[in-house]
Amino acid sequence: MDDFIYAKIIDGDIIFFFEEGCTQKELFEQFQKKLNMMKNFFKMGDSFYIYLKDDTQYNLLPKVAKFASTLNLQLAGAYFGDLPSVKKSKKELNLSSTKIFRKHVRSGQVIENPGDIIIFGNINKGAEVNAGGSVIVFGKVAGIIRAGLSNKRNVFIIASQMESSLIEIAEIPLFNYQWPETPVSIRTTGDEALVEQLEI
Template sequence: MREHTQQNVAIKGTKDGLTLVLNDQCSYEELLAELKDKLASTPVEMDRSLLVDVRLKTNYRYLNEEQEEELKELVRKEKNLVVTAIDSDVVSVQKALQWHREQQIERLVKVVRSGQVIETPGDLLLIGDVNPGGTVKAGGSIYVMGALRGTAIAGASGRKDAVICASVMQPMQLRISEVVSRPPDTHQEEQTMECAFVDEGADQIRIDRLQILAQAKSKLMKLERGM
């Protein structure tokens, strides 16, 4: 009975180039040797004058910077291949800490005065006012339990699903991700808590009562669940 030899490198052709799936259970030296042999023996049926994009999928193998460069250099030496991306299921300590910070809600009790800037990587819950000339900025959403009369920047990390809520919504400027809005000149006489969010259909910021946002989110969740 023939002994089964585990394949440490699998080469898959895609419309964008090649994907090299690397086994994360073997030693790094074994992986390197097999990768070299596979690249030397596998024909690449493409225009030799063009570079072929290669994506490395390392699964749960951790690679340090030196090993990443060694793999890239090995691929570069073979034919007309160039590594454009390395996909890994390993989360570095730095990325894990960043993700943790972005999920946190920072709670502050203060008045943000003119010239002051409050910034947080996650959500911001401010109990107090934001005066004209003051700025609050968050990677996630912003909730102001008071009057928002300054500038609020939510979704600074690129999140268009972030929202800006305030008990009194009279801002100088609102921004969610890259979408910027200036408020209307007139305000409701009866102050109710309002919320600003990106209307995806129009790609602009919409301000409405908090209940409207809750209804919209509820409908979206039902659609996502197929209800």
């Protein structure tokens, strides 16, 4: 198995999944590579969880925690065997198919990804973001967002501030919508788009 460790965001937590059928040495080496590849995603002091499908590998925990501390990260906890039902019922973002941008999307720029998109910045007027899945924006949206282009189920758009004249989710357009001044969440229910105020 080439990718026997992968990361997802579930209910706001970053969880590294450790697959079965590998030695502890293979798992730990792959985890070191994966965490080093993703270190720009984290901020100093951030935490994450791990999920060991093979619960006999529990003695990996001290090694994982020690290595994380060298990158100024923290192991917040671990799951074994099976995820709790509360986590299973939540929307997942698979980070291997998610594009993460730590910058503003400027006028004239087009960002596309067949999976989910997370943006730590603004989407300026004249910019466009197209995602097969969901879009999360930690900033102001004045440009165009199209989400759910390939996956029309369980997709959503979240923005800290929404001022866009065109948002489209699962092919349902919202033209010149009167957005609330609070952070917003947009999701589909049946053939309609539902806009909700979001408390962060």
